[in-house]
Amino acid sequence: MKNIAHSPMGLPEPIIVTPAHVADGYWRGVLGRLMQDRLTVLSCGILLIMLIVIVFAPVFAPYSPTDGSIARRLRPVGTPGHLLGTDELGRDMLSRMIYGGRFSWFIGITPVALALLIGGSLGIVAGFFGGTTNMVIMRVTDVFYAFPSVLLAVAISGALGAGLGNTILSLTIVFIPPIIRVAESVTTGVRNLDYIEAARASGASASSLVRIQVLPNVLGPIFVYATGLVSISMIIASGLSFLGLGVTPPNAEWGLMLNTLRSAIYSQPLIASLPGLCIFVTSICFNLASDGLRTAMDVRA
Amino acid sequence: MLEYTLKRIAYTIPIGLAVSLVCFMLVHISPGDPIDSIVPPDTPTEVIEQIRAEYGLDRPLPVQYGLWLSRALQGDFGESISKGRPIGPDLWVATKNSLMLAAFGATLGFVIGCVLGGAAGAFRDSWIDKLCLGIALFGVSVPHYWLGMVLVIIFSVQLNLLPSMGMGPTGPWAWDWDHLRFLVLPAVTLSLIPAGLVTRTVRGLVSDIMGQDYITTLRGKGLRTSGIVLHVIKNAAPTTLAVMGLQLASLLGGSILVEAVFAWPGTGMLLNNAIFQRDLPVLQATTLVLAFFFVFLNLIVDLAQTALDPRMRRT
């Protein structure tokens, strides 16, 4: 019924990589093209450094993210001992940013990974079997598509209440429908290609068709689409914390820090905006990496 | 054409029902007894049971849903727990305010997106293209609530040019600078998302159209550039307007974060307060109204697109 690629509230428009028949050396070719794309390499490098820093947070963070003294509150950037200053409760900003990255990455990436697993499976099932199965899955998907994604995330986590698990659950629900749509359309496309028709005609069973012919050709495009969702997922996840719905104090999370530091925009505007800068940089790097991956995988390009 | 229109309208009814069911279930997925969100914690048991019966919460779920929906369709969304007064009037005012903000944001984003996307598509792979794509990437990657804060820091705190909170002097809204200046920062912030998406869409459309055979035909007819641009615009218009319509609808519900930053008294603020005070009836009602709006605008967009594009009028 839809005439156009429908993208509710900032979800990347589903530009679907053409399902190509994956041949030997395809992935090596993708990697080769990826390595030649300097912008993609750069953004992947930044993401890798961030990942290392937040995984080994205790090594890199000079202080505990939750201990501080009101006496040392809102010290400016560059204060000796506090490279990035201190927050409104006197906690070290650098340490909080590093530990905050753990939560921000976790609540940003987990929903997409879960949605990829669930939505990807449902979409492939819908696309492969068609008929009634397809109808049921796609009509239910339509219902969730009828909500703007931020509204859906806020409504569900608002009803469930604050907390890490609830945030992840609500975002997973938001991302399942678009992934189902992409998985379904890619699978349907592959299923109708001549070589699948030929394999079917030669008597291949449904399970071996899926395993040998369909999966290798549809997983790539679905994965690429999902990587494009990570950026928006991080923005919404941190946004939920910003609203007080996600990670709860005293834990550090970039969106939450942005919220609690709002009172400091008059005295320490730089510190108040730092956590948002982290979300921004992460989000833009994920977008660039995803774009690069899509270009590298698109055989037509 | 008529058949498609009727079919498309008919399809909206089950979607609308399903959407209302999801909204209805919001109260029931919330942990604990729904009654707890209605009555104060120290209410005696017999009073609780009395209220339960009054609200119909002792009836089976499908009956509750039917009652709730039929009341909601008549504009009765129940009472706000935190304010103790009917939700309807507050929700109406908030929706109007959000609609105004979303309309400004979406229009601004649309204009920016068309200009950038058109330039990028026409000069594909040039530096203009790269610049426009960079701006679009910024638009879709920036956490808009953070951008709102940065704009407040620059234009309100540092330069003292524009107000950062609310929608102006008390009293009714008026279309003068005293009121409009309150709209500037939130609208600019909000415009960034549609600007980024529209830029990408229009760029794709324009560069795709410029590569079509019929553009070569037009050049072969000796048309001037202005004549060719007319063809590009008319070909790109249906999809662009559809994206724009959907963005307007999304912004209406998605502006919650921006409204929170700027304390704009719209549905976002309403939701924000409802979440803060665990006022589930307000959360439910606001979500329902916004989702209905989204479904309705989707319908309008589909019909308008079909009407605009002769290729789709076949059925």
Add this chain to the structure above:
Amino acid sequence: MNMASPATAASPTPLVRARDLCVSFATPRATVNAVNGVNLDLAQGESLCILGESGSGKSVTLRALMRLNPPKRTVVTGELNVANQDVMQMTQAQLSQYRGPVVSMIFQEPLSALDPVFTIGHQIAEAIVRHEGISRKAARARALSLLELVQIPSAARRLGAYPHELSGGLRQRAMIAMALSCNPRLLLADEPTTALDATVQIQILLLLRKLQRELGMGVIFVTHDIGVASEVADRVAVMYGGRVVEEAPVEILIRSPRHPYTSGLLGATVHAGTRGTRLTTIPGAPPDLAELPAGCAFAPRCTRAEPGCHKAVPPLLEVTAGHHVRCPVVCPARIQAPINV
């Protein structure tokens, strides 16, 4: 490149005169040499057919006559005069004056070559308004008479139709009407019947031949179908690897082809004369235009190639009056002096 040539020529100047026309495209990987020194002459009212496989450079040559190849990536060199105008020297503004009233083109696939969101009437009328500055209403009336000229039934109703609402044959007729809208002196047709059903093909060809005779236009056809060529052309030029390898009046070419490639092409085509004989195929594949061989482009596939064929590109020589062949084996250079080199 000089404008003096009309004055010096004794005979009436031809409608089209191209000398050493070369077209190359820059792609990220390589430079593709699509056309490598084509000479063409066409008199007013004459009909020439360029015959070749895909990738022979025939469509590119045709587009080069209108300078219609994508301007950014294309390099066109050589001499090109059409209707006493130096096309190579034209600015974009002059080109837009030239396209339409002097030369116009019919494209292969009318469905993609017509703008889907404008009516047929609008698309014909806009060219007339552009070039003749008459009112929209008058232009629409002209469009109607053009649709009648190309024998579209209930033309008045089709004026308001969108391209997808017409059948393939009617679409191509509308395309022809559009090409004729500004009374061009030269009509170019890029495989105008390839996308059509066989029965419709004949009708379109007959229509084109009739229009050409009535309107006295010069016509250059591009096709891979020798049957089409024999139907409409006065003269045929066979292209291979971006060069003309043989050129002759149509009856001569079909009756006695000289170049091994032309013979192969005729041998691979079914027509009435081939009944009972085995169809032959040309072994190998067309050359890679990014890496053309130093000698004759056809030599690697040619059964009669000699060592000399691989060394240098043979000249185009006249074997009998009006019959030119670019092959040193069938037409040794010592017999005739080269022409037009």
